[in-house]
Amino acid sequence: MQARYFSISAYPKGLPDKALFELQSHALPELAVDEIRIRNTWLSVDPYMRGRMSGAETYIAPFELGKPLDGAAIGEVIESRHTRFKVGDKVRHMAGWRDLAQLKGDVVEPLPDIEVPDQAYLGVLGMPGMTAWAGLNRIANLREGDNVLVSAASGAVGSLAVQLAKAKGGKVVGIAGAADKLAWLEQHDIGAVSYKGKDTQQLSDDLKHACPEGFDVYYENVGGTCLEAALNNLKVGARIAICGLISRYNDETQAQGPRNLANLLIKRARMQGFIIFDHWTEYPHFLEEVGPQVAKGEIDYEETVVEGLESTPDAFLQLFEGGNRGKMLVRL
């Protein structure tokens, strides 16, 4: 059986060119004992994958040139030599960027039993959702009544972060770009501030207008101007959770950092980076808390879906151009 997959031919500088991604195919070997074969139905593309294309070891190994890329995916078991799985089972695993995956059963999870569409386990109830939850609760120590600022607030992570924060009763403000994203925030009674065309001073002023008393928590996905503007609007004792710095991922040289870091001192504030894999043991806890709210429709989540394996690189590259509202997904 032939499987098709994407690989990259070189480690890109700057925004990757689409031609970097090569669609290849290979014949799958016979299933070995304990292996299963999966037909993928949904693939995830995520900003963190850009880091794996740098060739450098960070907190995760770089992608190997010429080998299948990977990432989260959902599929259906079509063949099994593992006692835990039978044909037809729906599963989640890390062999994305391909149509067919062949894996040891012990690195594959059955989908949890909650009444949500399968692809929710790649977004609101998957890694991005868990990232929003852990960043707020475990890194930023979100408390009742906290005023919370979220950048990339309509993205896969940010769109859950604003809703979880809102449930704590404080003022919540989201930074986004496109008009439809700002409108989505406003529909959910989240203060919506555009970053488009603004320098730090203008964005700072707009955040101050949206929340004059300042923020207890800043959930950071972007970096750059957003971070500087946030640092200008902290309350004393504020906590900043750094989930990502997407504005910097394609920089060819090291961008300048925030000029107003002294605000950490003046406001006795804390800034902490985190990697969701460190917190994955808490996934069942997250699922128990947030899963039912999603099933009942109390939490809104958006998806941006592109069709077909061939479109996976486009989906990935759109992440850096603000092309997604909510979770960016590829449907096979």
Next chain:
Amino acid sequence: MQARYFSISAYPKGLPDKALFELQSHALPELAVDEIRIRNTWLSVDPYMRGRMSGAETYIAPFELGKPLDGAAIGEVIESRHTRFKVGDKVRHMAGWRDLAQLKGDVVEPLPDIEVPDQAYLGVLGMPGMTAWAGLNRIANLREGDNVLVSAASGAVGSLAVQLAKAKGGKVVGIAGAADKLAWLEQHDIGAVSYKGKDTQQLSDDLKHACPEGFDVYYENVGGTCLEAALNNLKVGARIAICGLISRYNDETQAQGPRNLANLLIKRARMQGFIIFDHWTEYPHFLEEVGPQVAKGEIDYEETVVEGLESTPDAFLQLFEGGNRGKMLVRL
């Protein structure tokens, strides 16, 4: 009785000019009930005072133009209408930058009863010492065996920080400039790295050489190149306590921030600013722990002493030129 004091005539930009500081005098009024009069014997000058000369409200009110400056001082009671104090008592208070102080007794503390020279209560057992202790223990959560990096490591704060860290058994490295400061560090078995004439890459390489496995804790007094080099040498889960950013205090424009802040993310590290006044309720605890060690000579502390009230501005300005080893003091 005439008292002499310093005031400033304007809020300076950049490094203050000595002419900014005006020595003035005024007649002290008769003592009111509950007041005491103090002849100051030691005055403290500290980097944080630069912030009070900016005219902006930060975490502490700006100095008022034309009014006596203030800061920590030690003196002897020469007249008292307060039941708690009698003539001859040695006290600590915040009416520095002057020869005679007249204050309500309730803002004055008797010197603690530990066998150390009076001026130690302005340095190793005063605000700078408490700052070193609280930054390590309460902000950076110093643990047994931690590798610790300290910038301005021979200063009033840094020189205690390196010794407290060393006692925890890990590798301790200090950044300093002058040869005598580096020698002082080496005498105490602290790794000594000079920042002089180095860019971030060179300083990073030297820190890596001094402690290849990286640092669990960075005690930050300086900012700029030191911070960038430290961010390049963090262990996973590192904690950065930001006590001060002296390299930036005289900047006329906002300096660029660290270009490698993404290391907070990669290393899941935490950076937290703090102001010692928030932790002052722990001063008795600090004194109980560190006081006996200083009295027994187990902790070494250095002083740089200038003579006479007139020299106070010089003493202050030398802080920004690396002119002090240990605590900078003015003896009256």
